[in-house]
Amino acid sequence: MKRALKHLANSDPRFAELIARARRFDVVANKLVRPFDALAESIAYQQLSGKAAATIFGRVRALYPKRKWLDPALVLKTPDEKLRACGLSRSKTAAIKDLAAKTLDGTVPSGRALARMTDEEIIERLTAVRGIGRWTVEMLLLFELGRLDVWPVADYGVQKGFAKTFGRKKLPTPKQFQKIGEKWRPYRSVAAWYFWRALDLPAL
Numbered sequence: 001m002k003r004a005l006k007h008l009a010n011s012d013p014r015f016a017e018l019i020a021r022a023r024r025f026d027v028v029a030n031k032l033v034r035p036f037d038a039l040a041e042s043i044a045y046q047q048l049s050g051k052a053a054a055t056i057f058g059r060v061r062a063l064y065p066k067r068k069w070l071d072p073a074l075v076l077k078t079p080d081e082k083l084r085a086c087g088l089s090r091s092k093t094a095a096i097k098d099l100a101a102k103t104l105d106g107t108v109p110s111g112r113a114l115a116r117m118t119d120e121e122i123i124e125r126l127t128a129v130r131g132i133g134r135w136t137v138e139m140l141l142l143f144e145l146g147r148l149d150v151w152p153v154a155d156y157g158v159q160k161g162f163a164k165t166f167g168r169k170k171l172p173t174p175k176q177f178q179k180i181g182e183k184w185r186p187y188r189s190v191a192a193w194y195f196w197r198a199l200d201l202p203a204l
Contacts, residue, residue, distance in 0.1 A: 001025060004148065004187035008194070011183050015194070018165050022197035025190050029146025033111045036103045037070050038144050039126065042136045043095045044088065056087035060096075072100035095131025102129050119147055142189045151188035153177040161195030164203070 005025070009016035044060065045053040063082060064074055076097060083093045102108045107128055114122055119141055126137045135154055141147040152158055153174040162180070163171050172180060184191040 001190075004190045007187055008184060008191055012166075014165055014167075015191075018194050018198055018201075021201055022194055025193050027143060027146055027189070027193060030144045033114070033140075033144045034069055035108050035111060035114060035126070035140070036072050036099065038140055039099055039108070039129070039132060039136070040070055040075075040096050042139065043092050043099065043131050046092070046131070046136075052087075059086035060088065072103040076100040076104070091131065095129070098130035099132070114145060119150060142192070148189045149186045150192065151178070151181045151184075152192055153181065155192070157199060158192045158195045161198035165195065165198050 005019055009019050040060075041057055044057040048056070060083065061070070063078060063086065064070065067074075080090075080093050080097070083096065084090065088096065099108065107125060109117065109122075109125060117125075122141060122145075123134055123137045126132050126140070127134060135152055138150050138152045138155075142150045142152070156171075159171045159177060162168070162177070181188050181191065
């Protein structure tokens with residue numbers, strides 16, 4: 001991490017200042033990541049406030065008492081009406097069922113298999129699931145798997161934090177942002193994380 005912070009700080013004095021003002025990067029890879037559970041939760045959280053989504057996902061988990069982890073086979077057997085009664089929309093219910101089916105057929109790899117795959121291989125496999133887009137997989141790569149070179153070019157918060165840090169009035173397009181991010185490779189996850197933190201800091 002020392003090397004990553006030095007690389008980013010050396011790229012521009014404004015980045016060095018952001019690193020000095022923000023709390024230190026603290027993402028740690030989850031060695032016990034279970035893709036089915038992590039992605040099911042991501043689907044439940046889409047387009048909702050954290051509190052509302054947590055309530056809904058808590059109800060889903062409560063359908064399967066005494067189980068630490070969700071079982072894709074049990075989820076697949078659960079009637080749609082039961083999942084809908086927890087607060088999941090029709091499309092989210094269909095997405096979670098598709099995720100369960102693709103976990104059982106091996107499309108969604110195990111946590112151990114994910115550890116041996118490249119970022120792009122993981123994105124390609126997981127975006128085959130209904131309701132799972134590139135951004136959702138990027139968040140899994142960054143926050144669950146602790147991959148250091150994830151660059152979520154379409155993330156509004158990262159774009160906004162970048163614009164705030166560098167005094168840009170307009171947000172970059174994803175295509176522009178892809179090019180801009182090259183200077184922070186191979187630590188673009190760390191760069192993205194600091195741009196999120198920039199939004200919590202008072203302007204200078």
